[in-house]
Amino acid sequence: xxxxxxxxxxxxxxxxxxxxxxxxxxxxxxxxxxxxxxxxxxxxxxxxxxxxxxxxxxxxxxxxxxxxxxxxxxxxxxxxxxxxxxxxxxxxxxxxxxxxxxxxxxxxxxxxxxxxxxxxxxxxxxxxxxxxxxxxxxxxxxxxxxxxxxxxxxxxxxxxxxxxxxxxxxxxxxxxxxxxxxx
Amino acid sequence: xxxxxxxxxxxxxxxxxxxxxxxxxxxxxxxxxxxxxxxxxxxxxxxxxxxxxxxxxxxxxxxxxxxxxxxxxxxxxxxxxxxxxxxxxxxxxxxxxxxxxxxxxxxxxxxxxxxxxxxxxxxxxxxxxxxxxxxxxxxxxxxxxxxxxxxxxxxxxxxxxxxxxxxxxxxxxxxxxxxxxxxxxxxxxxxxxxxxxxxxxxxxxxxxxxxxxxxxxxxxxxxxxxxxxxxxxxxxxxxxxxxxxxxxxxxxxxxxxxxxxxxxxxxxxxxxxxxxxxxxxxxxxxxxxxxxxxxxxxxxxxxxxxxxxxxxxxxxxxxxxxxxxxxxxxxxxxxxxxxxxxxxxxxxxxxxxxxxxxxxxxxxxxxxxxxxxxxxxxxxxxxxxxxxxxxxxxxxxxxxxxxxxxxxxxxxxxxxxxxxxxxxxxxxxxxxxxxxxxxxxxxxxxxxxxxxxxxxxxxxxxxxxxxxxxxxxxxxxxxxxxxxxxxxxxxxxxxxxxxxxxxxxxxxxxxxxxxxxxxxxxxxxxxxxxxxxxxxxxxxxxxxxxxxxxxxxxxxx
Numbered sequence: 001x002x003x004x005x006x007x008x009x010x011x012x013x014x015x016x017x018x019x020x021x022x023x024x025x026x027x028x029x030x031x032x033x034x035x036x037x038x039x040x041x042x043x044x045x046x047x048x049x050x051x052x053x054x055x056x057x058x059x060x061x062x063x064x065x066x067x068x069x070x071x072x073x074x075x076x077x078x079x080x081x082x083x084x085x086x087x088x089x090x091x092x093x094x095x096x097x098x099x100x101x102x103x104x105x106x107x108x109x110x111x112x113x114x115x116x117x118x119x120x121x122x123x124x125x126x127x128x129x130x131x132x133x134x135x136x137x138x139x140x141x142x143x144x145x146x147x148x149x150x151x152x153x154x155x156x157x158x159x160x161x162x163x164x165x166x167x168x169x170x171x172x173x174x175x176x177x178x179x180x181x182x183x
Numbered sequence: 184x185x186x187x188x189x190x191x192x193x194x195x196x197x198x199x200x201x202x203x204x205x206x207x208x209x210x211x212x213x214x215x216x217x218x219x220x221x222x223x224x225x226x227x228x229x230x231x232x233x234x235x236x237x238x239x240x241x242x243x244x245x246x247x248x249x250x251x252x253x254x255x256x257x258x259x260x261x262x263x264x265x266x267x268x269x270x271x272x273x274x275x276x277x278x279x280x281x282x283x284x285x286x287x288x289x290x291x292x293x294x295x296x297x298x299x300x301x302x303x304x305x306x307x308x309x310x311x312x313x314x315x316x317x318x319x320x321x322x323x324x325x326x327x328x329x330x331x332x333x334x335x336x337x338x339x340x341x342x343x344x345x346x347x348x349x350x351x352x353x354x355x356x357x358x359x360x361x362x363x364x365x366x367x368x369x370x371x372x373x374x375x376x377x378x379x380x381x382x383x384x385x386x387x388x389x390x391x392x393x394x395x396x397x398x399x400x401x402x403x404x405x406x407x408x409x410x411x412x413x414x415x416x417x418x419x420x421x422x423x424x425x426x427x428x429x430x431x432x433x434x435x436x437x438x439x440x441x442x443x444x445x446x447x448x449x450x451x452x453x454x455x456x457x458x459x460x461x462x463x464x465x466x467x468x469x470x471x472x473x474x475x476x477x478x479x480x481x482x483x484x485x486x487x488x489x490x491x492x493x494x495x496x497x498x499x500x501x502x503x504x505x506x507x508x509x510x511x512x513x514x515x516x517x518x519x520x521x522x523x524x525x526x527x528x529x530x531x532x533x534x535x536x537x538x539x540x541x542x543x544x545x546x547x548x549x550x551x552x553x554x555x556x557x558x559x560x561x562x563x564x565x566x567x568x569x570x571x572x573x574x575x576x577x578x579x580x581x582x583x584x585x586x587x588x589x590x591x592x593x594x595x596x597x598x599x600x601x602x603x604x605x606x607x608x609x610x611x612x613x614x615x616x617x618x619x620x621x622x623x624x625x626x627x628x629x630x631x632x633x634x635x636x637x638x639x640x641x642x643x644x645x646x647x648x649x650x651x652x653x654x655x656x657x658x659x660x661x662x663x664x665x666x667x668x669x670x671x672x673x674x675x676x677x678x679x680x681x682x683x684x685x686x687x688x689x690x691x692x693x694x695x696x697x698x699x700x701x702x703x704x705x706x707x708x709x710x711x712x713x714x715x716x717x718x719x720x721x722x723x724x725x726x727x728x729x730x731x732x733x734x735x736x737x738x739x740x
Binding site: 001005009010013014017023026027030031034035038105106107110121122124125126130131143146147149150151153154156157160161 | 218
């Protein structure tokens with residue numbers, strides 16, 4: 001169990017901090033998840049992949065549950081707790097501003113995606129999980145996750161390229177209307 | 184540019200390769216890099232402290248499970264539970280974060296008090312006509328606010344011996360009791376004058392308190408319980424031989440103090456007069472998440488989906504029933520010999536199933552025999568503290584993405600009326616959830632009043648005060664309240680024909696959220712604002728202690 005905790009607790013906690021109503025809830029859900037694993041006699045007989053999937057699924061489920069309780073209790077909307085926060089703590093204000101712009105841009109792109117695709121992206125990029133692990137966690141087939149992730153990435157790539165292009169076209173000092181006239 | 188840069192077969196490897204690539208010369212590398220940064224999570228010192236605490240909690244659980252499995256018995260001999268020593272450095276964080284925990288525990292205990300009231304007066308809710316006022320502690324200052332006009336009647340700065348992160352306020356018999364981390368104050372509710380003050384210059388912080396029958400009971404972060412004479416502040420007992428980490432949310436009823444073991448699987452009853460252990464019972468290995476309901480010398484408690492009736496005197500099992508479906512159930516209330524049991528988690532239980540079905544359930548049992556009387560339609564659960572009104576059990580239903588309220592026949596569980604709310608549906612994983620629900624309900628002057636919260640996009644929420652005929656479900660009125668759509672709302676209660684809410688305006692300072700509060704009173708008749716009172720602003724936080732020394736507001740005479 002120590003080894004499992006070492007391997008998964010940090011990522012799970014980070015995930016729960018974003019998906020549970022509060023840090024205290026995230027802490028409780030993390031503890032409950034591992035306690036549930038301890039209480040489940042069959043857990044230790046599972047393969048490593050199955051154990052990973054089990055822990056994540058239980059944690060996700062309990063986070064949703066905690067959210068419902070909190071929503072009842074304090075009326076927090078899902079959007080408020082599920083929205084990933086981008087906080088740049090770098091000391092360079094200019095760099096921080098650039099990254100903030102980038103974050104806003106990527107946020108706009110990500111938010112345009114269906115919820116299921118957003119979740120796959122978060123599990124892949126936020127927690128470094130492979131398609132196989134994500135599939136086990138979400139209870140889907142690996143090839144379905146691979147298909148979804150590749151499609152999502154291709155869509156994002158197109159949108160990202162288009163936005164980058166538009167941003168370059170509207171650089172200060174350039175007048176697109178005049179340029180079109182010249183062309 | 185081709186649209187199929189990423190392929191299903193290689194998408195994992197492609198992402199890894201692009202992540203390693205420098206400089207970021209292509210759109211693909213920039214996209215992957217941006218996604219990594221966007222979703223990146225950093226582990227802070229506070230996170231590490233939290234992980235250390237969780238590790239300790241799990242260690243305690245591991246010991247407990249091994250003990251139980253070795254013993255293989257339902258009733259285990261009493262021995263003081265393993266006590267986990269919290270690292271000194273994390274204790275402060277624990278204390279500072281206790282405010283949120285207290286809000287949660289307070290909610291549970293508030294519901295518990297409601298249950299107690301219902302258990303003894305099963306058929307109706309009789310709202311008091313005595314004018315009530317608002318009491319609160321914010322930033323170390325206790326306030327009484329006139330419920331009729333929102334003016335501050337008195338305020339009293341609480342001079343503490345040590346800095347406190349949390350506050351727990353109760354008003355009993357015209358005395359305001361404020362329990363801070365290391366100080367307890369008793370104030371005259373009429374004028375705010377101090378009656379007594381207990382200061383703890385050493386030792387662990389107080390965590391939770393209950394006042395019952397003239398005694399103030401305390402659970403401290405050294406995992407022990409103690410009691411004081413509430414009117415005088417005189418110490419009565421401190422049991423240092425019994426400890427549990429599960430003591431938060433303890434309850435006191437009919438001379439027993441009920442608490443649970445570290446892992447929540449054993450129910451303990453302490454003698455409230457002496458603090459000595461009277462009996463304990465290992466239940467099912469599933470944590471007791473809800474306080475027991477005690478009525479007519481019988482303790483009703485759920486552990487997972489097992490429902491027990493215990494003898495209040497010795498903890499002997501009178502009867503035991505397995506609730507038909509799995510889930511974390513609670514005994515909602517007892518009325519006319521019928522025990523109403525529901526789960527409101529809606530959490531799927533079979534981890535081998537990928538489909539997260541929404542499984543709220545509502546059952547009625549014969550309190551004397553434990554016989555199942557009826558099961559309501561799927562999705563129903565009890566609605567806050569509403570007992571039988573106009574011959575019907577009022578209940579809420581969340582099912583297939585729709586939120587409804589309804590009146591059920593208490594003898595059969597059949598639906599007499601049901602009113603669905605109109606709001607969008609959100610999807611989390613496979614679970615469809617309505618974006619609206621009731622956040623407060625009450626029966627006042629024969630009407631069912633309800634505050635509906637409806638989540639909008641981007642964290643905005645609309646609040647509508649509705650009233651219904653509880654016999655027919657007929658909508659009598661609906662008024663949207665003037666509350667900022669991104670403000671947090673906590674209903675304090677209703678009195679004087681007014682609904683009182685605490686409205687929090689969240690602010691950010693150096694990436695740390697904190698709230699400034701105002702109280703508002705809305706007329707039940709038309710939803711119009713009667714008064715609003717803005718509390719002094721909190722200073723921007725410099726640590727995680729965002730709203731220090733702040734209690735849940737209380738409505739009391």
